Amino acid sequence: MKITVIGTGYVGLVTGTCFAEMGNQVYCVDIIEEKIQNLKNNIVDIYEPQLNELVKSNQEKGDLIFTTDIKFAIENSDLYFIAVGTPMAEDGSCNLEYVFNVAQNIGEYMNHDCYVITKSTVPVGTSHKIGKIIQKKLHERNKSFNFNLISNPEFLKEGTAVSDCLRPDRIVIGAENEESFEIMKQLYEHFIRNSYNYVFMNINSAEMTKYAANAMLATKISFMNELAGICDKTGVDINEVRKGIGTDQRIGFSFIYAGCGYGGSCFPKDVNALINIGKINNSPTEILEAVNSTNNNAKMYIPNKIFNHFGEDLTELTFGVWGLSFKPDTDDMREASSITIINSLLEKGAKIKVYDPKAMKNAKNIFKDEIEYCNNRFEVVDESDALILITEWKEFRNPNFEIIKNKLKNPIIFDGRNQFDKRYLNKMGFKYYQIGVDDC
Structure with a gap:
């Protein structure tokens, strides 16, 4: 053709x-x-x-x-x-x-x-x-x-x-x-x-189908992130809850991983567009508005945990960041959680060191010279006060924690994707913070 x-x-x-x-x-x-x-x-x-x-x-x-x-x-x-x-x-x-x-x-x-x-x-x-x-x-x-x-x-x-x-x-x-x-x-x-x-x-139904699909997936993510906030306060592990509900065939495991919020070119834009369509047609969109609000709150989970640990004055503190793109295997940083997290820390006086396998060029266009750009994941943790994981690239999944511990000033990890084994890291002497897991 x-x-x-x-x-x-x-x-x-x-x-x-x-x-x-x-x-x-x-x-x-x-x-x-x-x-x-x-x-x-x-x-x-x-x-x-x-x-x-x-x-x-x-x-x-x-x-x-x-x-x-x-x-x-x-x-x-x-x-x-x-x-x-x-x-x-x-x-x-x-x-x-x-x-x-x-x-x-x-x-x-x-x-x-x-x-x-x-x-x-x-x-x-x-x-x-x-x-x-x-x-x-x-x-x-x-x-x-x-x-x-x-x-x-x-x-x-x-x-x-x-x-x-x-x-x-x-x-x-x-x-x-x-x-x-x-x-x-x-x-x-x-x-x-x-x-x-x-x-x-018909044509109208096809146009709505695209919005409905993205809004449904965004809703699943925000639901789990809202649930994670409750788990934080009640001594519950959201990772165990995920396994408990994911094995229910009516629910499944897709898009029920708690984390520090969704981003990208589709979910934020399409949820907002569907809300706007509802307003134009005088049809309430209370669930979608809550999805939006919950996602914005989720992007602050990691900064809030950092403030609780270090206090709100982060002057003289340096944080290493792994992952900048909104998800792995892309260099796209549109609406990425990393932007909210890094800006929140910069506002409190922190110094930031970052590394991402593919998104460094886009990051430089966003942050300019406000942060330090590193050549690899271990350079990020060198003399940093804590490590923050934002994007779960494969090379971050099973790192050498002995090297990380020796390079960090403090053995502290803030994990925005609940990727690591808490018991293993605690046994190694790390203070390990996750989303939706009691910090005690």
Whole structure:
């Protein structure tokens, strides 16, 4: 198939590359010339396992073409995927400026019948607004082409986005006619083999499904983090509670790990957008508002434990931080808990040393020269007063605690992901703080 993917951010780049991997001819379009030039030179500005290799190999085969010429791409393809960003506006709503700009471009350059597919996360009703914009532009040109609107939300997880795209657990397709469902089945037939992996629905339902999925996962995380706060005060170990409820098949183990809050480009933005949709439609969103509030509180769990141990004046104290990205296997620091935690400590006069396997460049753009950037995990703990674990990268999972103890001024660890064995560390002489575990 001949495909144009407009937007080379996380979703657009991964989606376009994976479509090309299946033998389709794919134009990946962006207005940022520097980004396109870098991609042509196989320079990918985000870290995602397997992505660099696939970009390079598919360009070499000629199946993946990066361009800023949206007119050429639209004129020479049949399926147009809108995959531009939908950032959160100041009021929490979804900023659709980039989506509607793309709709204008499609209406301006369309020269044959086609399919217009929304991959970006957008509020209910957006696809129909896109259709009106395209139709208005065609009318201005005195042109008449048939275009089918389709909503095809993505469910990619940063860190496993390529494998999620190549081997999806389901494909959600929102459309208005059988022709649209069939073209999407043809597109995805090499990604999934079982017909039950397709979920067909109307466009509005597909748009809501994306928000519902992210809001549900965010709710599970915030529920466990709120429960962890109670466990802290009652002598209960949240890790044992997790095992107790996770073995219940109705609940399962996914997204029930207590920690120092969620971040990233999706959960915070989409929860706020859904709250805003509720307000616009005069429908209460009390649970989602509580999810938001609980997540903000969770990002302060570690700072509060530090204040309880050291006091609120952290002048002359140095804290080593392991992990800055919002989750492992990505360099993404958008809405990351590390930002809240580090800023809270800096405000109290602390000095901060940090290390992350992939997010150091992004961290420097955020913190500038306010903190010290280290070359490895052990440099972080050297002469620090305590170690703080924020992101559970694999290289942090089973470190040499003897080295850590010898390098730290005080054998103290604040664990924002409940990763280590408390009994083992206590036996070694560490003071070990977790989320949702009595500090006594």
